[in-house]
Amino acid sequence: MSPTTPKLAVIGAGAKAVAVAAKAAELRAMGVPAPDVVAVERAGVAANWQSGGGWTDGNHRLGTGPEKDVGFPYRSSLVPRRNAELDERMTRHSWQAYLVATGGFAEWIDRGRPAPTHRRWSQYLRWVADDVGMTVVNGEVERISVHEDAGNQRWALHTAEDTVYADGVMVTGPGQAERSVLPGNPRVMSIAQFWHHAAQHERISAERVAVIGGGETAASMLNELFGHRVSTITVISPSVTLFTRGESFFENALFSDPTGWTGLTLAERRDALARTDRGVFSARVQDALLADDRIRHLRGRVAHAVARDGRIRLTLSTNTGGEAVETVHGFDLVIDGSGADELWFVPLFTQDALDVLELGMGGPMTSESLQESIGDDLAVTGVHPKLFLPGLSGLTQGPGFPNLSCLGLLSDRVLGADLTHDPMRRLDEQQSVR
Numbered sequence: 552m553s554p555t556t557p558k559l560a561v562i563g564a565g566a567k568a569v570a571v572a573a574k575a576a577e578l579r580a581m582g583v584p585a586p587d588v589v590a591v592e593r594a595g596v597a598a599n600w601q602s603g604g605g606w607t608d609g610n611h612r613l614g615t616g617p618e619k620d621v622g623f624p625y626r627s628s629l630v631p632r633r634n635a636e637l638d639e640r641m642t643r644h645s646w647q648a649y650l651v652a653t654g655g656f657a658e659w660i661d662r663g664r665p666a667p668t669h670r671r672w673s674q675y676l677r678w679v680a681d682d683v684g685m686t687v688v689n690g691e692v693e694r695i696s697v698h699e700d701a702g703n704q705r706w707a708l709h710t711a712e713d714t715v716y717a718d719g720v721m722v723t724g725p726g727q728a729e730r731s732v733l734p735g736n737p738r739v740m741s742i743a744q745f746w747h748h749a750a751q752h753e754r755i756s757a758e759r760v761a762v763i764g765g766g767e768t769a770a771s772m773l774n775e776l777f778g779h780r781v782s783t784i785t786v787i788s789p790s791v792t793l794f795t796r797g798e799s800f801f802e803n804a805l806f807s808d809p810t811g812w813t814g815l816t817l818a819e820r821r822d823a824l825a826r827t828d829r830g831v832f833s834a835r836v837q838d839a840l841l842a843d844d845r846i847r848h849l850r851g852r853v854a855h856a857v858a859r860d861g862r863i864r865l866t867l868s869t870n871t872g873g874e875a876v877e878t879v880h881g882f883d884l885v886i887d888g889s890g891a892d893e894l895w896f897v898p899l900f901t902q903d904a905l906d907v908l909e910l911g912m913g914g915p916m917t918s919e920s921l922q923e924s925i926g927d928d929l930a931v932t933g934v935h936p937k938l939f940l941p942g943l944s945g946l947t948q949g950p951g952f953p954n955l956s957c958l959g960l961l962s963d964r965v966l967g968a969d970l971t972h973d974p975m976r977r978l979d980e981q982q983s984v985r
């Protein structure tokens with residue numbers, strides 16, 4: 552490897568890291584320069600898709616089709632006149648190639664191409680990572696600072712044992728599954744504690760159960776809860792009701808191919824995201840919900856939680872007609888599904904790293920300002936060294952980038968970015984944010 556090859560560090564060896572590492576490996580095999588991709592991972596490759604990762608017991612099924620794999624949609628645009636060759640190479644890392652290599656292709660077809668379990672999906676991702684020789688540094692990133700190197704600024708990712716220096720950093724993953732409104736109370740479970748129980752086949756037995764959160768994380772927990780001994784399940788979320796995700800061809804196409812996305816106004820994009828992505832349940836889960844009369848929805852945000860008289864009392868704040876109204880509700884068990892947080896990485900930044908971010912962005916960093924500043928390359932515009940935030944790029948770049956819907960396209964955008972500090976490219980980038 553050339554000493555001048557820029558390094559791209561990825562926080563988390565999950566689906567996005569594997570997709571980017573695979574495409575970088577194929578580019579190098581074609582003789583096309585690509586950054587060194589290093590994933591820093593606290594648990595193991597594809598850990599969040601296995602029991603123990605905190606987000607699943609491994610037995611639940613993938614919501615999107617497995618054909619939306621690390622190369623999807625196989626429409627590379629990185630190497631003029633050789634993109635077809637790149638796509639052909641990427642098919643070697645496809646879901647079907649994995650099934651063929653592991654002897655499961657015919658059975659999968661004969662069973663009607665079922666969605667794989669999360670565990671099987673993790674095995675697929677690990678197969679790709681092994682096949683492309685993805686570099687993984689074991690350790691949890693605890694701190695992100697900026698390092699001055701001969702007048703050049705680089706990111707420094709600190710784990711308990713290592714420091715990884717990089718010219719660009721990509722943050723992945725949904726957040727911290729261990730978060731809970733009342734840590735340490737046995738009547739309150741975090742997402743990770745819930746899945747730990749499920750994986751141990753421990754039966755949950757409670758009269759009144761509350762699940763905080765209205766997104767897909769809460770939905771998969773509800774799916775699991777149906778099989779336990781509970782009398783009522785109350786789903787608490789700020790939305791008016793439990794919306795079903797739009798899953799028609801037109802909605803799905805927005806995820807696979809965001810070509811027209813940047814032509815929409817921000818208001819139109821927010822509307823589309825609300826229907827297809829944020830806080831919505833898939834049609835499959837909704838069908839199960841409707842059939843079960845134990846379930847109901849309560850609108851509000853949890854403002855406060857206390858343990859009293861053997862119950863957990865949740866204070867909900869609900870916005871009705873511009874006025875916040877507080878109500879208190881008692882439960883025997885609360886499952887806090889709100890740990891998925893797209894800004895989970897912000898507390899890792901040291902003050903000097905935050906200064907670099909705010910200086911580059913030209914103002915204070917908020918969730919809104921970060922989302923609105925994500926450019927075509929999925930990085931924060933104006934910030935150098937590059938900080939790629941695909942989890943926040945739905946609003947400006949397309950709803951498929953935060954999830955599994957277009958990992959091949961995501962890889963093109965990230966690998967096509969300039970990790971050096973070329974001022975002409977910086978100007979181009981600033982013009983590409985709308």
Ligand SMILES: Cc1cc2nc3c(=O)[nH]c(=O)nc-3n(C[C@H](O)[C@H](O)[C@H](O)COP(=O)(O)OP(=O)(O)OC[C@H]3O[C@@H](n4cnc5c(N)ncnc54)[C@H](O)[C@@H]3O)c2cc1C
Binds near residue numbers: 562563565724
């Ligand atoms: C239960 C569940 C089911 C989902 N199902 C679907 C689906 O069917 N289709 C879809 O499109 N999307 C789905 N999503 C949404 C999204 O696509 C996934 O969250 C997906 O895993 C995102 O890929 P990723 O590479 O960003 O993160 P992940 O694959 O989650 O990988 C993140 C990695 O980061 C590691 N990590 C976290 N913090 C640190 C740290 N500080 N230092 C080092 N490593 C760290 C974790 O151990 C993990 O391995 C689902 C999400 C969840 C939670």
